[in-house]
Amino acid sequence: MIQLKQLLSEILNTYSVEGYLLHDPKEPVSLILSQIRALEKVTIVDNITPDDFIQKPTIVYTKFKIKFITRTNNPKQDVEDLRKRILTTKDEDLRIPGVKAIKFNLDTLKRI
Numbered sequence: 001m002i003q004l005k006q007l008l009s010e011i012l013n014t015y016s017v018e019g020y021l022l023h024d025p026k027e028p029v030s031l032i033l034s035q036i037r038a039l040e041k042v043t044i045v046d047n048i049t050p051d052d053f054i055q056k057p058t059i060v061y062t063k064f065k066i067k068f069i070t071r072t073n074n075p076k077q078d079v080e081d082l083r084k085r086i087l088t089t090k091d092e093d094l095r096i097p098g099v100k101a102i103k104f105n106l107d108t109l110k111r112i
Helices: 002-012 029-037 075-087
Strands: 015-024 041-047 060-069 100-112
Touching: 002 015, 015 029, 029 041, 029 060, 060 075, 075 100
Parallel strands: none
Antiparallel strands: 015 060, 015 100, 041 060
């Protein structure tokens, strides 16, 4: 019965949000998104960058959609925690290599 409660809790507490990622062109975006996917609470990360989006040679702009599970009633705080984990570690070094900046569009935050 406990497993059923956990499963229902995950279903009811699944959210999605879109974001923007600036990263070094030397790092493949698929590798960066896979590393984000490996973070706790994250279930799916999709690259939704339009094909015709103009990129600069020194930095790549990627639009993505992330789905995550929250155990709290404050998904906005979970989004902020994800942003911090993507950008920094305890040493304040880049946690995920190649990531320069990340921003989530909280207007797209919704329960799934």
